[in-house]
Amino acid sequence: MRKTLRQEWNVWRVGALPGLAIIALITVGRLAGTLQYLELIAFDYMLRFRPAEPTDERILIVGINEADIRQAQTYPITDAQLAALIRQVQQYQPAAIGLDIFRDLPVEPGHAEFVQVLRSSNLIAIEKVLPDTSGLTINPPAYLPAEQIGFVDTVLDFDGYVRRNLLGTPNLQGEYQFSLTFRLAEKYLSQRGIPLSNGKRDPRAMRFGEIELTRFTANTGGYVGADANGNQVLINFRSGYQPFRTVSMAQILAGTVDASWIRDRVVLIGVMSLSEKDIVNSRALIGRNPNLVHGVEIQAHALSQILSGVLDGRPLLQVWPEGWEYAWIVLWGILGISLGRWLRAPFLILLGLGVTGVVLIGLCYGLLLLGWWVPVAPALLVLLANGAGLTAALFYRHEQNLKARIQERQLVIDQTFTAIHNGPLQTLAILLRTVQDQEPSQQFLYGELQKLNQELRTVCESVQQEAFSQENRFRISQETTLDLDSPLREILYAVYSDTVRRDLPNFKTLRLKLPTFDQMDDPYLTIDQKKGLCRFLQEALCNVGKHAQGVTRLEVICKQENGKNMIRVIDNGTAIDSTSILENPALTARGRGTEQAESLARQLGGRFQRRSNSPHGVICELIWPVVKPRFWRFRSSESANRI
Amino acid sequence: MIKQTAGQTTQKFLVIDDHELVLNATVNALQQTYPAAEISTAQNAYDAGQLVAMLHPDLVLMDLSMPKTAVDLEGGRPEVGIQLLRSLLESYPTLNIVVQSAYAKALVRLKPMINAHEAGFTIADKSLPLKDMLTKVDWALQGLVCTPREMRTGLELKPEWLEVLKLACEQGLQDKAIAEKMNVSERTVRHYWTQVQDALGVYPETGKNIRIQTEKRAREEGLID
Missing domain, CATH: 1.10.10.10 (Winged helix-like DNA-binding domain superfamily/Winged helix DNA-binding domain)
Incomplete structure (x- = not known):
């Protein structure tokens, strides 16, 4: 168990490094604010595609539209006309009225009457307290007490969209002012016996009853270094095509509005005409004008979320502590890496990536429905980067594998050609010449033909062996094949056991064999690589049988040691052929076996060596590391063959 | 020789064979030689694995050819027995094992594991008389190793x-x-x-x-x- 864990750790330590680097990169990128734009867009769209909520019946919007203006035949609407509108509304006894129209200056006629109507205690008028680009603010109607004034300043994000609501802020004179939304909410809720107090978790936050309005901070959610002055909250926009009841001024004046739509409700009066520039942008709302929302509607959303939050328990938007958010991102990054670790086929990884991506988005969406804004964009980014990067690497590796296999095949063809050319063709040439030049004896002919037969058979056998390399089996000899899915040590022992039984000249003098076959597992060897290892051992043993003259002792070691696998064959014969290759650099012609062994060593990221043994004999060995970096190693094609 | 280990403290044997007749004959012979021993039987690899884990027997006497489970449609086959043997060798280094088989050659590939096995391991040729099997059981109980010559290529030592x-x-x-x-x-x-x-x-x-x-x-x- 501990060994497995350690092995797993080794794989991760090296293999997951690029993945961890990507996680680190994205984390740093998020901290630096580069992902802010993406996160806000994702946030908007998730809010936008929430299921529709029922219309908030606590709020009625009276929108003065283009038709109303046309009917009034003057703009701005005169004080007299507004006074008539408000008086008409008051008849139905609303809980509060918010007049979202600036009235710092009188618009005659009817100003005196208008002042009188406005002073009715349940009306809140507006001002603008924070300076615009020219440094100017808009005053409230001078004749109203401070409790009847609320500001309508909105805080825009750097992309010009509205996502937050300002509840309170100091004005230029340093006096703390409250917003229209806040004033209306306080009025409405206090009528229902719900007092305002300070937050429990955050004493600077506002609290109605048990519901705390979580203050927006500079790094809330996806924001990085945002303007968090005053007391702001995120707006949990009410979803659906009809979040609020909306009527026109004409409808009110005509008395066609159902009295129950007004009684004990909050009435917001504002201009809903495109000629008035009271328009802001929000992507979170579904509307006829994409992204454009009237100011009075934003006020309604901001007010509605407080009222429904306190009275209905509708979730207000909240975010995780920053540490949690980063843990969440790292978690998805690790998941991306594990996809590649456990699903090796590119197709499966893509599928897994699709599924986990959908799960991630689904989770974030679900959490948002519960009021939790969790980072979706960075998590998705890190998941895709880790998973897709891996898939690309695997495709690359697959191609490399194919290339290596084609090369191997070419080698086999070349070697077969050479074998035929050097063997049977030579014999045939001699035979032909002898037949032409002289009368050959029966015995000579028989001998030569027999030799030819033998040579051709040898060629056939070796070609046949190669032809089997498509399958999961390794052909040891004519009658025996090996299942390559068995443990490596069993496979190698079977090869050893079969090969030393072969009828090779030098095996006859062997007195003692010292085989060591220990546990040596490398779960990431491909079938081709296992085949290569079998061939290597077979070749090394055959070399002893063919070349090690007078060998009496054969040592075969296959084991795992210090994180490396080793196949080592040691004999004590006098190897004329092998040593001459070793000692004579002029003999550069290298056998096919050597070439294959070197190619195998390259593939495994290991080392092949043939050297003299003292006092006699040859040591032939292949050593390769058990755990190698697996994912995302583009460095060289040698490792590309290992998955 | 046989008397040496017979009839000592309660020994526990597990006999695995998918042929009921052979199984009974084996159990009878064992019971006569080791009257005090508790002998359990299994007819497939799954049951055998469970019983070994549960009973911790002193000795397992197994045939190589066996089905995987009681409802294995493919019937008895040597690969299943080899797989069972492989897992026994891996998990129970001190379990004495006697393999009864006519295909000793199939066991060649397990030789490295047998070499590393710390307890008795003997192979009894099924075609030889019961007496031979009882000798092999006795040797295995003594912790001896006995494998047929076909499993080696001449003189082989670690x-x-x-x-x-x-x-x-x-x-x-x-x-x-x-x-x-x-x-x-x-x-x-x-x-x-x-x-x-x-x-x-x-x-x-x-x-x-x-x-x-x-x-x-x-x-x-x-x-x-």
Whole structure:
């Protein structure tokens, strides 16, 4: 168990490094604010595609539209006309009225009457307290007490969209002012016996009853270094095509509005005409004008979320502590890496990536429905980067594998050609010449033909062996094949056991064999690589049988040691052929076996060596590391063959 | 020989064979020789695996050909037995095992695991009489190793075994001293001895000292001076 864990750790330590680097990169990128734009867009769209909520019946919007203006035949609407509108509304006894129209200056006629109507205690008028680009603010109607004034300043994000609501802020004179939304909410809720107090978790936050309005901070959610002055909250926009009841001024004046739509409700009066520039942008709302929302509607959303939050328990938007958010991102990054670790086929990884991506988005969406804004964009980014990067690497590796296999095949063809050319063709040439030049004896002919037969058979056998390399089996000899899915040590022992039984000249003098076959597992060897290892051992043993003259002792070691696998064959014969290759650099012609062994060593990221043994004999060995970096190693094609 | 281990404290045996008749015959023979032993039986690999884990038997006597489970439609086949044997060797290094089989050659690939097995391991040819099987059971209970000649390619020794031989025969050391010198336990040295005996084909014979027999054979083979 501990060994497995350690092995797993080794794989991760090296293999997951690029993945961890990507996680680190994205984390740093998020901290630096580069992902802010993406996160806000994702946030908007998730809010936008929430299921529709029922219309908030606590709020009625009276929108003065283009038709109303046309009917009034003057703009701005005169004080007299507004006074008539408000008086008409008051008849139905609303809980509060918010007049979202600036009235710092009188618009005659009817100003005196208008002042009188406005002073009715349940009306809140507006001002603008924070300076615009020219440094100017808009005053409230001078004749109203401070409790009847609320500001309508909105805080825009750097992309010009509205996502937050300002509840309170100091004005230029340093006096703390409250917003229209806040004033209306306080009025409405206090009528229902719900007092305002300070937050429990955050004493600077506002609290109605048990519901705390979580203050927006500079790094809330996806924001990085945002303007968090005053007391702001995120707006949990009410979803659906009809979040609020909306009527026109004409409808009110005509008395066609159902009295129950007004009684004990909050009435917001504002201009809903495109000629008035009271328009802001929000992507979170579904509307006829994409992204454009009237100011009075934003006020309604901001007010509605407080009222429904306190009275209905509708979730207000909240975010995780920053540490949690980063843990969440790292978690998805690790998941991306594990996809590649456990699903090796590119197709499966893509599928897994699709599924986990959908799960991630689904989770974030679900959490948002519960009021939790969790980072979706960075998590998705890190998941895709880790998973897709891996898939690309695997495709690359697959191609490399194919290339290596084609090369191997070419080698086999070349070697077969050479074998035929050097063997049977030579014999045939001699035979032909002898037949032409002289009368050959029966015995000579028989001998030569027999030799030819033998040579051709040898060629056939070796070609046949190669032809089997498509399958999961390794052909040891004519009658025996090996299942390559068995443990490596069993496979190698079977090869050893079969090969030393072969009828090779030098095996006859062997007195003692010292085989060591220990546990040596490398779960990431491909079938081709296992085949290569079998061939290597077979070749090394055959070399002893063919070349090690007078060998009496054969040592075969296959084991795992210090994180490396080793196949080592040691004999004590006098190897004329092998040593001459070793000692004579002029003999550069290298056998096919050597070439294959070197190619195998390259593939495994290991080392092949043939050297003299003292006092006699040859040591032939292949050593390769058990755990190698697996994912995302583009460095060289040698490792590309290992998955 | 057989009487040596028979009838001591309660021994637990597990016999695995998918042929009921053979199973009964084997159990009867065992029960007669070891009247005090508790003998359990299994007819497939799954049951066998469960029983070994539950009962911790002293000895498992198994056929190679067996089905995977009680409802295995493919019937008995040697690969299943080999897989079971492989997992027994892996998980229970101190379990004495007797394999009854006619296909000893199929076991060649497990030789490295058998070499590493610390308890008795013998192979009984199914075509030989029951008496031979009982001898193999007795040897396995003594912790001996006995594999047929076909499983070896001439004289095959692991380097450690050779060292034990040399230390014992050339320097005259006792097991305890050998263990110290080789930095292994005395138990391991005894295990090496049984492996050496098997490699040299030396098995218990009444009235003969097995160590001396081993030394004699080793000298004949030229393993020691």
